[in-house]
Amino acid sequence: MMTYQAPYKDMQMLVEQAYLQHGLDKQEALEDFDIELANAVMEEAAKFASGVLAPLNQVGDIQGCRFDDGKVITPEGWKDAYQQFAESGWVGLSLPEAFGGQGLPKYISQPVNEMWLSANLAFVMFQALAQGGSEILLKFASESLQARYLPKIVAGEWTVAMALTEPNAGSDLGALTTKAIPQQDGRYKIKGQKIYITYGDHDLTDNIAHLVLARTPDAPAGSRGISLFLVPKYRVNEDGSVGDFNDVRCTGIEHKMGLHGSPTCSISYGDQDDCVGELLGEVNQGLMGMFVLMNEARLNTGLQGVALGELGYQRALQYAQERTQGSNSKGERVAIVQHGDVQRMLLEMRSEVFALRSLGYQIAAQIDLVESTGDNSARDQVALLTPIFKAFSTERANVMTGNVVQVFGGMGFVEETGVAQFMRDARITTIYEGTTGIQARDLMFRKVRGDQGQALSALLVSIESLANELVSDDSLAHIAKQANQAVVVVRQLMVDQLLNDATDEDTLHAVSVPFLEAMGTLCCAWQLMNATSTAAKANIEDQDYYQNLMAMTQFYGAYRLPTAMASLQTVASAGMGLKAFDFQQQ
């Protein structure tokens, strides 16, 4: 029942487009990682995703994780699937070859990640942690620590957990209070309580490497006094073998709305004063490590939006093709896919998922470009697009998975059907790894105001050039004209408001989400135009596919792009009504 087939055709097309558009084919460093390899890897991953991971998705939701006698027990089949996942080398797919990984570039690992996330989001949460955790160790750990930890993490023998949040320090990490007391041997005793730790404890591996944010005794208040520590569940001997218990205790797991198969742990570090950690990087520079992780995590979370949208679309389409209800104008009973309003919901998902996927792959390819060449304009585009992608993709995933339930009608509300899970799972994606409000603040203040609008201006030029190319094509004139109008409005807003020092910051913050939504919608329109234009230029053989691509682009221009202009209008009337409203009284 619970099936997922990787949307191979779309993925392949968008991977190749991103690869070529960012000139990855011309990078020597990527010689061994060409598009043929990408396709071969995707093909293997697609089989594993459909065959091994997808069948466990609903099992995980129904059974959930259990917390029993201090231990976390994952759902049936989890452990075996994990073994297969690790042994097939998927954990180390884009981790360095020096530590046993395959060193694949992001442009290949992103579609693969998308497949894992569609097939079984709750299960595969460990993967982004392994990726991000490894990057932190590569950047901040000593050679000796790297040698002891990285081969295990890359092979999937140990997992990584990130311990950031405390009850009073969520989005505001500066408020955390976990302590790190320096010892004679240069290590630290860790003591504190952390919550919301994904895979903070589980029964899949022998050891877990926790990355813990804590304060040394004389650390300054706030976020400038936070350091990062490597804290294994079991100590690691010099020879790399697993030693004594390190006083890292799981005290419970959350009973969540979704992601039941992914254990969200509360952990007590040093309850018996016997928890030892190693400093990573410099004292008080812990947030730097987090930023490394954060970009990775935001891209991954954005992909979760794509992945859930895709999974939902597949199920909704299948149901709509099978479910007979009502009749057409000739009075014949028809499948609901023939009803205009159901088509509207389906095509909204289809076009939006396609566009967001394209955006995500473009970011991934640009990260590879930056890695190879240090290209600054690509770096700036990645920085600008990442919060847009993370927040917009997940916000839309909430809408899309809601619409999946709507297509199913009453059946969708019944848990056995399995689609309510998608909506429940999606709900956290706009919250973790930085809420939508925080992404919007990052976009507005750091990414736009912070560089005086240069990266945004460059993005607008890209969109405008493409739209100008297409505006004379009758089929695409409607979307291209609107995109051009939106570009003009954004430019005007930059002058009047966004870059204007006279603008009040609180007021800007109150329209930062509408601004992000406008940019997200505009970027989706851009990517649909981009794909259609690429296919046309390449004289694509599959004309049916091309027709669908064109139809999706036209649809998006008619049904979704107008909302970008509405959001920009909201930005223009920033703060209206808000300052005057008094929340204290009814």
Added chain:
Amino acid sequence: MMTYQAPYKDMQMLVEQAYLQHGLDKQEALEDFDIELANAVMEEAAKFASGVLAPLNQVGDIQGCRFDDGKVITPEGWKDAYQQFAESGWVGLSLPEAFGGQGLPKYISQPVNEMWLSANLAFVMFQALAQGGSEILLKFASESLQARYLPKIVAGEWTVAMALTEPNAGSDLGALTTKAIPQQDGRYKIKGQKIYITYGDHDLTDNIAHLVLARTPDAPAGSRGISLFLVPKYRVNEDGSVGDFNDVRCTGIEHKMGLHGSPTCSISYGDQDDCVGELLGEVNQGLMGMFVLMNEARLNTGLQGVALGELGYQRALQYAQERTQGSNSKGERVAIVQHGDVQRMLLEMRSEVFALRSLGYQIAAQIDLVESTGDNSARDQVALLTPIFKAFSTERANVMTGNVVQVFGGMGFVEETGVAQFMRDARITTIYEGTTGIQARDLMFRKVRGDQGQALSALLVSIESLANELVSDDSLAHIAKQANQAVVVVRQLMVDQLLNDATDEDTLHAVSVPFLEAMGTLCCAWQLMNATSTAAKANIEDQDYYQNLMAMTQFYGAYRLPTAMASLQTVASAGMGLKAFDFQQQ
């Protein structure tokens, strides 16, 4: 923890406004039901809602109903609360005095219903069934049946259940197959399986009156062959006492995403060929009965959207005022209610709930007017506004309850917090009693095209006159101008498209939801302007309240009304991309 306080000030203001604007104070028939009575009733209801029903809301969600040995067991406290509810006379609040009710007009019962729905939606689902069921019996049952059933239903001694849906007949009732075989004595043997029957079985009362749609042997196919039957769980003797079991068996209850406390039953009628029903109304006219119920149910479901939005807003506001996170521009740690983006979410809920409530109360008052005077233009407005209210209010409730979780952040995703329930409960409201797509179809085809746009034109005149009054007021010019523009665009669309016989029906159907959303948003703006204008004209004493009203109206004009124009733009480019897309291929 789980609290709800009726928003008494808003309710009172909007009830009085609706009462006076529709001239109910001038109706002799309503002499005994004046605004003083309304306030007194609301005050009592508010106490009962907060004191008795609200504390059971989360209990119901956590425990849910159980199906055990063929019996449905409601959550702890349900039975006692039901007794109190019935004994206090709340079931019969607006049912006829002749059968023991209090005969209150809709304009009073609607705010009261809203309180029940906020306090404990899952619990109180029986109430709309008692109301709608009674109206059907009043209209279609013989005097003898009325005498035996109505006093029991009005007193809450028996509940009502509606058995419509079958596995292959959901939105499309014409496809149902349950049989009704005429017997010698004029009664019918009923045989068939029904699903999704709210309170179809439970442990709260001695008997349950099922209203069952079925087909007589020679009935024509489709919806013109459906008849309506009264089928009690236990037969009712001539003297009104409860007799033998009537072969009405619950075969299971659904495991749903939300509304866990409300049993959703599968029922087998006549499994032992011993289920007897009485025809209500004429043979093959069963859908007429359903239409009586449907209007009632749609208004009630629209109010559910208001109620869940209000409940969510109260909890989100309280949390935002208590939760400290981040700092203001002076570097002081602040409650999150001081962050612009959180204010945006809160004020969006606040203004939207207020506006939707006002719309719901306006419809209720117009129903009373129609009852008293038969006023045709009021009747047409009720018919036009009901699908807009039902669908738009519930669609927005999904967004609002999602935003409640967003305000709570990670805490919101944890079930113990209690707000995830609001979102799960809300999810069915856009589906049952006619999906959003079906409401939009009703609006587009029956209500707009069906009367050649007369009711819509009248509505546009109402909106325009008010906007014209306010457009010279600097504080309201922004919203009033936009409302006027929207009116102009809708009028043009009527000529070009909506009333144009040349327009393809499938294409119209594909933009019917965007059209409904545009109208819903415009109606909300209208109601906010209306309330602000009413308060200004009345020289309202409470200036702080007035300031907030004004702020909400301005906010809605800035943050929400622009989406109406975007939706209308979608309507104007109806069907673009949709016809060309082939869902058969990837």
